[in-house]
Amino acid sequence: MEFDLSWIFLGLPLAFGLGWFASRFDLRQMREENRRAPKAYFKGLNYLLNEQQDQAIDAFIEAVQNDPDTTELHFALGNLFRRRGEYNRAVRVHEHLLSRGDLSRADRERAQHALALDFLKAGLLDRAEDALRRLEGSAFEGQARMALLAIYERSRDWPQASDIARRMHDAQQGDFSTRLAHYLCEQALALAAHGELPAAQALLEQALATAPQAPRARIELARLQQRQGQPEAAFDTLQALAQAAPAALPLAAPLLVETATATGQAPLAQALLQHHYEDMPSLDLLEAVVALEAANADTAAVGREWYVRHLEREPSLVAATKWLAGETLTHEQFHPQIQRALEQAAKPLTRYRCAACGFEARQHFWQCPGCQTWDSYPARRVEEL
Template identity: 60%
Template structure:
């Protein structure tokens, strides 16, 4: 049977027409989806501006589904998850970005940095540490080193903290001499607890050589010398502190007075404390000067001299303790009330976050800031 070419003549135009219609339908669908994705993106931005994080996340998820190849949408979505505290989903988003082969080095480093932040916020310090080490040599290296430094400080890994601080100082990210000296002092405290005083002494000598202006090194060195039965050497360390960090003398005043009595260097101690008192009156310095006075009335004069320059409820209560009340029965309750009222004024306060404590801290337990506690009491600030 002969083949009828008439059907072929009709079929070719028909196939062309159907293909054209199909392509137009695909193009229309693509345009619709292309318009929907930006709408979802801008809707998400609007929710963000209105601080509606849940709705913004839903909008960005819709936008990502419409355009899964856009890395910026993934970054926005991951950051939103992190801000909301949904760390598992933030980690999945950023790990997905890292698994893609079509993103460049810049975006890959950015995703690695975001992943490290996810782990940090989630408190997964070991995984954060690994992620941060992978940023070495990237544009985020300085930020990664600072984050690593924070991790090692929180975990009290002082040798590793020293390594990172030295890298930051080499990279000209600021001066870390004080922090490095603090790390040496921390290591010295650990050595003292284990009974290795020789190592502690070496560490403290390194600390004062690296940062002579840091009071902590001299105070720790004096304490170690005193424990070793060397009161003269301990006194000399505090005398050096008065030269290098005079504003920290209130922290050393009581120890200086005790060492002066042990060594018989009372006049020298009075001179050092008087110089500090003339520079800036201090409750602790005044108490130390009073303790070095053999005559009780002269000691009480020290309190009055301070009160004439600066009012102080703490010292006023101590002065009144030596007064004879016309009604002796009233002295005990009045003295108790004054002691309770002045107790909060004896605290130390962090200048960075306001955290108050009975003892002086070199590293604030509240905000983790170094050297944020003044040497003076709350009443004197």
């Protein structure tokens, strides 16, 4: 049977027409998808600007489905998930980005940093630590180290925190000498709690050498020396504190009175406290002066005159309450009730307040329990601020 060539000539135009039609259909479909993706993107951006996060997430998911290779949409979607508290979904988005082989180095580092933030927000500190350590040498190195520092402080891993702070200090990413001194003091307190006093003293001396102007190391060292039966050394340490960091002397005023009494240096301590009180009136300095003067006077009333002097300089409910406690009233039978009421009213005024977040506490903290900020508590009571 002979093959009819006429079918070939008839089929070629038909095949060409079908191919052209198919290409036009694919091109039209591609254009339609490309139009849909930017539209969904801008719709999501509009929702985001209007703080409509749920609608923004739906729009970005639609945009990602239409164009799965768009990294910026993935980043936007992951960040939205994190802000909404959907940490598992945020982790999946950023892990998907990291699994792509065509991701640039800059975007890979950005995705790694975003993943670390997901873990941090979720409270998965171990996984966050691992993710942050992978950012060493990247553009996010400084931010990663600060986050690691926060993790180690939160877990009270002071040796690790010291290592990170020292590296940041050496890399000139800030002055971390005071914070390093705090870490050494924390380790020293832990050793002292277990009775390892010589090792604790060595760390405190190292902290003092690290940050000579920081008051904490001297105060903790004086307490340790007093605990070891060395009141003379403790008194000398507190005298040095008055020279190096006079603003912090109120925190050590009771200890100064104790060591001065034990060493027979009460007159010297009283002169020192009065001098600093005249420069900067303080309730704690006032109490120390009253205690020393009352101990050396014939009557307690002599020392209590300092409360009146303080009231002449500035109004103080705390000082007035303390002065009234030793006075005899016309209706003495009502004195206990009045005294209790005044003490109750004055109690909030004797607290310390964080300058960063306003958290108030009865005792002074070197690191705020509320916002975790170091040295945010002034050495002054609420009434004095």
